[in-house]
Amino acid sequence: MATCALILAAGKGERFGREGGKLWTLVGGMPVLEWTLRAFQEHPEVEHLVLVGRGEELSHLRQVANHYRKIVAVVPGGAERWQSVQAGLDAVPPEDSWVLVHDGARAAVSADLISRVLRATRETGAAVPVLRVADTLKWVGSRQTVQATLPRRRREGDEEWQLMAVQTPQGFAVELLRRAYAQYDFENHPPTDDAMVVEPVHPVSVVPGDPQNLKLTYPEDLPQLEAALLGRGETRTGFGYDVHPFIEGRPLMLGGVQIPSPRGLAGHSDADVVLHAIIDALLGAAGMDDIGTLFPNTDPAYRNADSAQLLAQAWARVREQGWTLVNVDVTVLAETPRLRPHVPAMRERIAAVLQTETDRVNLKATTNERLGFVGREEGIACYAVATLRR
Ligand code: CTP
Numbered sequence: 001m002a003t004c005a006l007i008l009a010a011g012k013g014e015r016f017g018r019e020g021g022k023l024w025t026l027v028g029g030m031p032v033l034e035w036t037l038r039a040f041q042e043h044p045e046v047e048h049l050v051l052v053g054r055g056e057e058l059s060h061l062r063q064v065a066n067h068y069r070k071i072v073a074v075v076p077g078g079a080e081r082w083q084s085v086q087a088g089l090d091a092v093p094p095e096d097s098w099v100l101v102h103d104g105a106r107a108a109v110s111a112d113l114i115s116r117v118l119r120a121t122r123e124t125g126a127a128v129p130v131l132r133v134a135d136t137l138k139w140v141g142s143r144q145t146v147q148a149t150l151p152r153r154r155r156e157g158d159e160e161w162q163l164m165a166v167q168t169p170q171g172f173a174v175e176l177l178r179r180a181y182a183q184y185d186f187e188n189h190p191p192t193d194d195a196m197v198v199e200p201v202h203p204v205s206v207v208p209g210d211p212q213n214l215k216l217t218y219p220e221d222l223p224q225l226e227a228a229l230l231g232r233g234e235t236r237t238g239f240g241y242d243v244h245p246f247i248e249g250r251p252l253m254l255g256g257v258q259i260p261s262p263r264g265l266a267g268h269s270d271a272d273v274v275l276h277a278i279i280d281a282l283l284g285a286a287g288m289d290d291i292g293t294l295f296p297n298t299d300p301a302y303r304n305a306d307s308a309q310l311l312a313q314a315w316a317r318v319r320e321q322g323w324t325l326v327n328v329d330v331t332v333l334a335e336t337p338r339l340r341p342h343v344p345a346m347r348e349r350i351a352a353v354l355q356t357e358t359d360r361v362n363l364k365a366t367t368n369e370r371l372g373f374v375g376r377e378e379g380i381a382c383y384a385v386a387t388l389r390r
């Protein structure tokens, strides 16, 4: 009884009207459409995704689709939304019993909402999320005058009807939606959502919608969508520590910068303790183990390795999991050489490798007041913390 989500991304975005289209607008560094895809990719009750896109964007969409393992098909849509749904329905795998039709432009769809719609869909065959309408709705003529007012409530027999706003995802038994689409009179009653197609053949039940689940339609919707997507992000902190002993005859690499010094540090790689501590802090925040697991020091590939490259690789892995950097803070413990003059260069280099602003990377150097192994000038130690947001 598998579930397929049909993600609609074949619209022109005319009302949004900005260069590049609304679905490719970046929020927190990721296109709106990918926020939508990710919500369904990560939902445990959705097995498959079908992506419906514009013909001219298909090759790009297929590249994007490579990052989402649940996507089983990327198909071209039609001129009208309902035609895009029809095209997508043809690509729903035969083993799927349930389909969720969702606007690609509703990027802030929550896991709870998806679950709620699915539960009601399995019980009733067809379910849509609705919101009560708070405003009074009026017909306004092209000469900018009010022509009529819609009643918000009305009596029908022994029932009271209420005007509601309808969102997506809309859930249906696949077989029902296919049948409804095959019978519907599109010519005379162009539908504006999928429930409208199903209503003549099957009752459609409702579940509470989510006010955060807004559809990006006009440019002025963007700040609200950003707040919904970024405001609820998860924040995590990780900690890293590393130490390397001094050795003669090696350059001293710290923070990706070569520091003038009579001695360098011993290690399998270039022994950059600062970058190693940062790698562990980033991996720690992301819950991704440690530097030794990612780059085993028994592997000859990492002999004399440039730690800046290791950091870049580790950071790419962390970013693939959806994390963005809030900040990194570092304390280096070195009795010698004096590091203060090199701090700006180290900060800039680290920020460049992490592709972030320099003020997100802080670095302090301290001596150990002649105490312990650092104080005896036997080696250099480094602590780092990193905070990430997803
Ligand atoms: N959509 C689609 N095929 C269409 C029209 C719309 O797949 N022929 C998709 C859109 O990409 C969007 C969703 O349906 O994700 C809801 O449509 P809407 O918000 O109206 O988006 P657009 O049609 O792109 O915008 P506009 O109407 O302003 O042109």
Ligand code: MG
Pocket: 011
């Ligand atoms: Mg439209």
